[in-house]
Amino acid sequence: MKNISNNPGLYIHIPFCDTKCGYCDFYSITNHSSRSEFIESLLKEIRFYGCNPANLAGLNKSVFDTVYLGGGTPSLLTEFELTLIFEELNTFFTFSANCEITLEANPGTVNKEKFQFYKNIGVNRLSIGIQSFKDDELKYLGRIHDSAQAVKTVEEAQNAGFDNLSIDLIFATPKQTLDDWLFSLNKGIALNTQHISAYNLIFEEGTPFYKKLIRGQIFDKSEQEQERFYAETMSVFAKSGFEQYEISSYARSDKYYSRHNYKYWDHTNYLSFGPSAHSFWDGKRWSNVRSLSAYIRDLKDAKSVVDFEETLDRNTRIFEKIMLGLRTKKGIDLKKFEREFNIPFLESYATNNKKLLDGALVEITDGYFHLTQKGIMICDEIIADFIPN
Amino acid sequence: MYLDFIRNFCIIAHIDHGKSTLADRLLEETKTISQRDLKAQVLDDMDLERERGITIKSHAIRMNYTANNKNTYIFNLIDTPGHVDFSYEVSRSLAACEGALLVVDAAQGVEAQTISNLYMAIENDLTIIPVLNKVDLPSAEVENVTHQIIELIGCEEDEIIHASAKAGIGIKEILERVIEVIPAPKGDPENKLQALLFDSLFDSYRGAIAFIRVFNGTLKKNDLIKFFSTRQEHSADEIGILRLTREPVKELKAGEVGYLITGVKDVRETKVGDTLTHVRNPASEALAGYKEVKPMVYSGIYPIMSEDFENLRDALDKLTLNDSALLYTPESSKALGFGFRCGFLGLLHMEIVQERLEREYNLSIINTVPNVVYKVHLANGETMELDNPTEMPNPGTINYIEEPFIRAQIITPPEYIGNIMRLGTEKRAEFLNTSYLDTNRADMTFRFPLSEVIFEFYDKLKSYTKGYASLDYEMDGYQQSTLIKLDILINGEPLDALSTIVHRDKAYDWGRKMTRSLKKLIPRQMFEVAIQAAIGQKVIARDTVRALRKNVTAKCYGGDISRKRKLLEKQKEGKKRMKQVGRVEIPQEAFLAVLAMDSDQD
Numbered sequence: 001m002k003n004i005s006n007n008p009g010l011y012i013h014i015p016f017c018d019t020k021c022g023y024c025d026f027y028s029i030t031n032h033s034s035r036s037e038f039i040e041s042l043l044k045e046i047r048f049y050g051c052n053p054a055n056l057a058g059l060n061k062s063v064f065d066t067v068y069l070g071g072g073t074p075s076l077l078t079e080f081e082l083t084l085i086f087e088e089l090n091t092f093f094t095f096s097a098n099c100e101i102t103l104e105a106n107p108g109t110v111n112k113e114k115f116q117f118y119k120n121i122g123v124n125r126l127s128i129g130i131q132s133f134k135d136d137e138l139k140y141l142g143r144i145h146d147s148a149q150a151v152k153t154v155e156e157a158q159n160a161g162f163d164n165l166s167i168d169l170i171f172a173t174p175k176q177t178l179d180d181w182l183f184s185l186n187k188g189i190a191l192n193t194q195h196i197s198a199y200n201l202i203f204e205e206g207t208p209f210y211k212k213l214i215r216g217q218i219f220d221k222s223e224q225e226q227e228r229f230y231a232e233t234m235s236v237f238a239k240s241g242f243e244q245y246e247i248s249s250y251a252r253s254d255k256y257y258s259r260h261n262y263k264y265w266d267h268t269n270y271l272s273f274g275p276s277a278h279s280f281w282d283g284k285r286w287s288n289v290r291s292l293s294a295y296i297r298d299l300k301d302a303k304s305v306v307d308f309e310e311t312l313d314r315n316t317r318i319f320e321k322i323m324l325g326l327r328t329k330k331g332i333d334l335k336k337f338e339r340e341f342n343i344p345f346l347e348s349y350a351t352n353n354k355k356l357l358d359g360a361l362v363e364i365t366d367g368y369f370h371l372t373q374k375g376i377m378i379c380d381e382i383i384a385d386f387i388p389n
Numbered sequence: 390m391y392l393d394f395i396r397n398f399c400i401i402a403h404i405d406h407g408k409s410t411l412a413d414r415l416l417e418e419t420k421t422i423s424q425r426d427l428k429a430q431v432l433d434d435m436d437l438e439r440e441r442g443i444t445i446k447s448h449a450i451r452m453n454y455t456a457n458n459k460n461t462y463i464f465n466l467i468d469t470p471g472h473v474d475f476s477y478e479v480s481r482s483l484a485a486c487e488g489a490l491l492v493v494d495a496a497q498g499v500e501a502q503t504i505s506n507l508y509m510a511i512e513n514d515l516t517i518i519p520v521l522n523k524v525d526l527p528s529a530e531v532e533n534v535t536h537q538i539i540e541l542i543g544c545e546e547d548e549i550i551h552a553s554a555k556a557g558i559g560i561k562e563i564l565e566r567v568i569e570v571i572p573a574p575k576g577d578p579e580n581k582l583q584a585l586l587f588d589s590l591f592d593s594y595r596g597a598i599a600f601i602r603v604f605n606g607t608l609k610k611n612d613l614i615k616f617f618s619t620r621q622e623h624s625a626d627e628i629g630i631l632r633l634t635r636e637p638v639k640e641l642k643a644g645e646v647g648y649l650i651t652g653v654k655d656v657r658e659t660k661v662g663d664t665l666t667h668v669r670n671p672a673s674e675a676l677a678g679y680k681e682v683k684p685m686v687y688s689g690i691y692p693i694m695s696e697d698f699e700n701l702r703d704a705l706d707k708l709t710l711n712d713s714a715l716l717y718t719p720e721s722s723k724a725l726g727f728g729f730r731c732g733f734l735g736l737l738h739m740e741i742v743q744e745r746l747e748r749e750y751n752l753s754i755i756n757t758v759p760n761v762v763y764k765v766h767l768a769n770g771e772t773m774e775l776d777n778p779t780e781m782p783n784p785g786t787i788n789y790i791e792e793p794f795i796r797a798q799i800i801t802p803p804e805y806i807g808n809i810m811r812l813g814t815e816k817r818a819e820f821l822n823t824s825y826l827d828t829n830r831a832d833m834t835f836r837f838p839l840s841e842v843i844f845e846f847y848d849k850l851k852s853y854t855k856g857y858a859s860l861d862y863e864m865d866g867y868q869q870s871t872l873i874k875l876d877i878l879i880n881g882e883p884l885d886a887l888s889t890i891v892h893r894d895k896a897y898d899w900g901r902k903m904t905r906s907l908k909k910l911i912p913r914q915m916f917e918v919a920i921q922a923a924i925g926q927k928v929i930a931r932d933t934v935r936a937l938r939k940n941v942t943a944k945c946y947g948g949d950i951s952r953k954r955k956l957l958e959k960q961k962e963g964k965k966r967m968k969q970v971g972r973v974e975i976p977q978e979a980f981l982a983v984l985a986m987d988s989d990q991d
Contacts, residue, residue: 202942223938230941264948278951359915387957
């Protein structure tokens with residue numbers, strides 16, 4: 001059974017880190033002085049939605065089947081803090097019996113005892129931010145751990161009884177050779193986790209890496225090199241029995257898909273709490289303010305922390321469906337598409353689709369329109385052409 | 390007799406020799422305008438004119454000057470366009486005058502335009518007053534340039550007025566000399582009406598406003614008049630004289646300069662060079678010199694956004710209200726969709742129109758490679774005028790083709806003669822002769838195919854002579870050439886907007902440069918793009934834009950889908966500015982690839 005569901009998911013953003021990594025542009029701060037105020041505010045936000053379920057259609061009847069604690073570094077939370085959050089969630093929302101509860105944990109911030117606690121409190125999936133098994137790369141990326149710690153962390157999690165583990169790896173970083181990458185990749189695979197996310201480095205605007213890139217102090221890999229890295233990545237995963245089910249996501253079987261992430265990709269509702277957290281509900285997207293102090297202040301004043309919202313019009317919903325669908329291996333469900341939008345996908349984009357099919361960039365398999373290996377390589381280019389003029 | 394107290398004159402000069410500044414000083418000295426009102430270059434109305442320091446339209450202004458002899462004179466100063474594209478307009482403005490101030494920059498010396506304008510003035514029998522301007526500059530070479538002027542017009546040294554328009558030197562002397570040497574206009578106010586229309590402009594409230602010089606007879610307000618060329622009859626709703634603003638008067642008599650408003654909507658009916666007379670008791674013949682102005686250079690103008698087509702039409706419509714030389718007809722291109730084939734007097738005119746469309750009408754346009762008008766003589770004895778390379782008939786049906794030539798005059802310090810000869814060879818020129826204005830100035834004459842002057846000619850001339858040479862030219866008929874049509878194919882499909890007509894000997898070189906420069910301009914995309922240059926079926930050059938290898942963002946930013954979507958929308962925005970040809974997206978710059986060709990040195 002594919003680990004995909006239509007029940008809504010729940011995300012909590014923990015905006016604290018010990019250090020900032022040069023490439024990362026998720027919202028986090030290294031000053032922990034307002035930790036307790038943050039927890040207080042977060043509980044308030046959870047309570048606000050919990051007490052006003054009528055604000056969101058169907059919320060009162062919703063059974064959530066994923067919880068995802070992301071960051072930042074959620075593994076920095078104390079047992080007490082985590083307990084408070086979980087209690088608040090349980091008070092106000094309903095969760096399914098098989099709810100997938102993921103926590104992002106970074107080596108260097110966890111130990112046996114913590115894992116045992118996670119297990120006890122109900123966390124059943126860990127996403128471990130390893131990134132690399134090369135110590136010099138880890139240092140360069142700004143990570144606080146080394147390769148040995150990374151291995152130890154995974155083993156400790158496994159020993160604590162976690163049987164749904166994911167690790168994050170990054171490739172095509174500035175100084176990395178293909179051999180370096182294959183070393184990390186193979187080492188990651190050898191750890192026998194159920195899931196691996198392997199990301200090609202992105203130079204995100206505003207990050208220290210981006211600034212260095214602009215100043216010419218570091219260089220991005222050439223397109224050909226990146227193609228090579230990515231192709232090798234896919235091939236190594238395939239040989240190792242992993243299924244690539246999304247651009248950067250690989251699982252040992254469809255049982256180990258990230259149920260929570262998949263909600264992002266198929267327009268399933270998700271509700272999010274914490275600064276900079278993004279929600280999607282009933283065709284509406286919104287996000288919270290990307291500032292912890294503003295988040296705390298506004299919740300104190302009982303004001304909304306939402307600072308962006310949009311209601312997707314029909315064209316945008318259609319485009320997002322295509323954009324997200326094509327990023328998954330399975331692709332776009334043609335029947336479902338037609339049912340939902342009352343237009344046939346193949347005919348509606350006939351010229352474009354013909355071009356893509358003729359070029360062997362897409363294929364249609366069992367009623368799904370999906371990218372080929374060649375197509376995945378230029379996914380953004382392909383998707384952009386589906387934007388209505 | 391009132392005629393004795395009128396002087397009609399103009400100023401002729403090479404660009405930057407101080408014509409407009411001198412005009413400003415004359416207006417000040419005659420108190421036509423106060424120092425306070427004076428923004429630099431009063432007569433240049435258009436932003437573009439002031440920015441580029443050139444005059445595009447003709448203007449006229451009336452001054453009253455009380456001379457040393459205590460008599461008060463009416464001066465009509467007619468400012469003329471200063472570019473070869475507008476040489477017909479210049480000639481008509483000159484025809485409205487009896488004299489000309491020939492302004493020469495004391496530091497720059499005599500330049501090509503000085504000479505060509507001077508010849509035109511002499512052709513129109515104008516009395517020339519030589520003015521040596523900018524004599525106060527440290528770099529002024531008064532003696533040398535004085536010598537050049539004497540050589541050029543055969544005057545005496547003491548006839549040359551030393552002036553500095555900037556510093557106000559010699560202004561009074563110029564005004565006195567105008568009275569002394571420029572003849573008063575002739576003509577008889579009792580005669581049948583003959584008035585020369587030397588320019589017109591469009592006013593959004595009044596319609597076309599014609600600038601006229603009355604040669605014979607008297608034009609009264611509300612007179613019924615007609616134009617010789619168009620045979621249209623109108624009523625002279627308003628006539629007047631031109632000071633800083635228009636001042637209506639009851640009549641304009643022979644010898645006078647003024648304006649005329651008839652209710653004609655746009656300037657296409659008020660043709661420069663036309664003669665007007667009374668409907669009743671008309672003059673038997675028009676004044677000499679009228680010509681139907683014909684565009685020399687054609688180019689396609691297309692909206693980047695196809696939905697802007699109607700806006701472009703409106704904008705062109707409005708431009709032609711004030712610019713009768715601009716021609717346009719709708720055309721369609723496989724590559725660019727719907728647009729207009731536009732005819733221009735020359736390259737400057739073309740640039741001005743493009744710039745005005747973008748600036749004043751906020752349109753994003755693509756203009757295709759400009760071309761000249763060819764005369765194609767068909768085997769069946771017919772001749773067609775070809776202004777669009779895509780309409781070139783099948784070579785089998787062609788007997789021969791003629792292309793327009795120009796006679797170009799290049800004035801240069803002698804050390805660059807070798808370089809200019811080289812430019813001549815590169816540009817298929819026929820060298821005619823060299824003479825010397827003095828030991829520092831050679832005057833070279835060539836015949837060039839006009840098509841060769843359209844592309845990167847000025848830039849090359851500048852770089853070959855470190856900016857010291859000046860150029861002027863006039864049309865010099867048609868001549869048979871070995872011309873062929875060169876097509877550009879994208880993935881095997883001809884891209885009509887990039888077809889050009891080139892000389893056979895240059896085709897290979899041209900084709901290679903085209904494909905190479907297109908390769909640089911066309912971004913890599915999903916599929917390989919083959920760029921070929923071909924003559925008929927024969928491919929003579931090829932370049933390839935390799936397919937995009939990787940373009941995929943690793944992450945979808947967690948739940949922040951809006952962000953990913955916006956990034957893609959931005960990517961798409963960039964693509965929107967491109968034209969889709971088959972499955973290839975071509976940026977607008979590619980359609981001007983030819984113009985960029987020579988700037989790449991590899």
